[in-house]
Amino acid sequence: MKGIYSMERQADVVVIGGGITGTAILSELARYNLRCVLVEKEPDIAAGTTKANSAILHAGFDAPTGSFKAKMNVKGNALYHELEKELNLDIKWTGSFVVAFDDDGVETLKELKTRGEANGVPGLEIWDGAKVREKEPNLSKDIKAALWAPTAGICWPFGAAQAFAENAVINGAEVLRDCEVTGITVKDGRVEAVETSEGPIKAKYVVNAAGVYADKISAMAGDNSFTVKPRKGEYVLFDKTAQKSMVSGIVFPVPTKTSKGILVCATTHGNVFIGPNAQELDDKEDLSVTSAGMDEIFAGARKLCPEIPGGAAITEFAGLRAASSTGDFVLGKSKVEGLLQAAGIQSPGLTSAPAIAQYIAEIIVGETGAEKRGDYKKGRPEEPVFRELDDEAKAALIKKDSHYGRIICRCETITEGEIVDAINRPCGARTVDGVKRRTRAGMGRCQGGFCGPRVIEILSRELGISVPEVRKDGVKSYMYYEKEGAAE
Numbered sequence: 001m002k003g004i005y006s007m008e009r010q011a012d013v014v015v016i017g018g019g020i021t022g023t024a025i026l027s028e029l030a031r032y033n034l035r036c037v038l039v040e041k042e043p044d045i046a047a048g049t050t051k052a053n054s055a056i057l058h059a060g061f062d063a064p065t066g067s068f069k070a071k072m073n074v075k076g077n078a079l080y081h082e083l084e085k086e087l088n089l090d091i092k093w094t095g096s097f098v099v100a101f102d103d104d105g106v107e108t109l110k111e112l113k114t115r116g117e118a119n120g121v122p123g124l125e126i127w128d129g130a131k132v133r134e135k136e137p138n139l140s141k142d143i144k145a146a147l148w149a150p151t152a153g154i155c156w157p158f159g160a161a162q163a164f165a166e167n168a169v170i171n172g173a174e175v176l177r178d179c180e181v182t183g184i185t186v187k188d189g190r191v192e193a194v195e196t197s198e199g200p201i202k203a204k205y206v207v208n209a210a211g212v213y214a215d216k217i218s219a220m221a222g223d224n225s226f227t228v229k230p231r232k233g234e235y236v237l238f239d240k241t242a243q244k245s246m247v248s249g250i251v252f253p254v255p256t257k258t259s260k261g262i263l264v265c266a267t268t269h270g271n272v273f274i275g276p277n278a279q280e281l282d283d284k285e286d287l288s289v290t291s292a293g294m295d296e297i298f299a300g301a302r303k304l305c306p307e308i309p310g311g312a313a314i315t316e317f318a319g320l321r322a323a324s325s326t327g328d329f330v331l332g333k334s335k336v337e338g339l340l341q342a343a344g345i346q347s348p349g350l351t352s353a354p355a356i357a358q359y360i361a362e363i364i365v366g367e368t369g370a371e372k373r374g375d376y377k378k379g380r381p382e383e384p385v386f387r388e389l390d391d392e393a394k395a396a397l398i399k400k401d402s403h404y405g406r407i408i409c410r411c412e413t414i415t416e417g418e419i420v421d422a423i424n425r426p427c428g429a430r431t432v433d434g435v436k437r438r439t440r441a442g443m444g445r446c447q448g449g450f451c452g453p454r455v456i457e458i459l460s461r462e463l464g465i466s467v468p469e470v471r472k473d474g475v476k477s478y479m480y481y482e483k484e485g486a487a488e
């Protein structure tokens, strides 16, 4: 046996993929007496589509009534309202607008409202342009009407995946990162083991939550019943100064056939972004941003919000929608016994994750008769956020641990204490971007220009690895090289 394990590993359930879908499933399964392992090929969780999307907890009026997308969206949105407190999630329930500029657009709004009501979305209303601008004064004067969905919100997707993973780990589940699935052994029509870069793991159930690679994982077990094609969406992110001339919530145009359109949206951290566009691709790794894409996004967003300050843009990024050949989520049992699909999870997958997790867990619990854990722990360990404390609480924290007295990221006021905590938490940070996503160190205007080298030093010290072994984000994303003979 090669790799990190000295003994053959066995699990009741192996979840493949550490995005929002896989981590939510792991957290739901961790409520039961089941040995669960999540395997993720990258050095950290939420390294795929979960790290690059619009971060909207959709109300649920877009998807066709009766589809998995519609059912999971509406239930998932309601579950986030329940989980927010329990898992200390970063969510702002802003509500959302879909805006129309002409009579055809207004007809579409009415259709969306009717569909939303059939899907079970509460509180949908059509507002006239003047009322919309009372709430979002920077929107175009040409907006005629909008569909208002009060149950929509914005979240921090990485934080949600992190919360699910932490809750699962404190309840005995394992998260194995840098662990790529390379094959699935099937015997007499039933899954037997998952082959990984770190050795095999025997499994009674395998849950496929591998994002854009879910068709490849399914094919490893002999189920070729669907394909997943990436559909890229590009974004531009603006710094916090932009919000005063943009929006405080979520503003969509009327949707197109392939996407919800280029929107203007706030983030939970006070920034604003515009995007995404929609490009069909074959390459499951193409996260490039293009100047043509940027032009398309700016043009689309300026129709909604004319005064977008281009100079306040701080970064661009792209995400890949996992568009399945079925047009819907591929959920539940496959033709291979023990293989459960959570595949083709494109938008509204982030919103749907808690509902998908319950759906998958119900199948496994139903078949195994697994009982709820008597020692189940709700929630997750507290995360101190220094900048949000009053002076007294700051002083007390510094007295308890002097690391909180040293600011590492000046743009976002992040202390060494928070970085040390992020590394040493359950399923803690292993990379510079892992620290950034957990603490915001490096997310400010300078984008890590000043604090990056200090974060590297802290990672090296806390993980007991050399500086050249510290990675930025991906499997081979080393940033420093040791000079030959440097040690002499």
Ligand SMILES: Cc1cc2nc3c(=O)[nH]c(=O)nc-3n(C[C@H](O)[C@H](O)[C@H](O)COP(=O)(O)OP(=O)(O)OC[C@H]3O[C@@H](n4cnc5c(N)ncnc54)[C@H](O)[C@@H]3O)c2cc1C
Residues within 6 Å of the ligand: 016, 017, 018, 019, 020, 021, 022, 039, 040, 041, 042, 045, 046, 047, 048, 049, 050, 051, 052, 053, 054, 055, 056, 057, 058, 179, 180, 181, 182, 209, 210, 211, 212, 213, 231, 232, 233, 234, 276, 319, 320, 321, 322, 345, 346, 347, 348, 349, 350, 351, 352
């Ligand atoms: C442009 C865009 C905008 C979106 N906006 C929204 C939105 O506003 N609201 C919403 O609800 N949804 C939105 N979505 C959809 C949402 O982001 C996804 O549905 C969700 O993130 C999918 O999560 P996942 O866990 O299924 O996949 P991923 O996050 O991609 O996770 C899959 C994981 O599997 C791992 N993996 C793959 N192959 C292997 C292997 N062989 N071995 C081990 N691990 C493997 C990957 O590394 C990855 O971490 C958007 C998506 C895009 C692209």
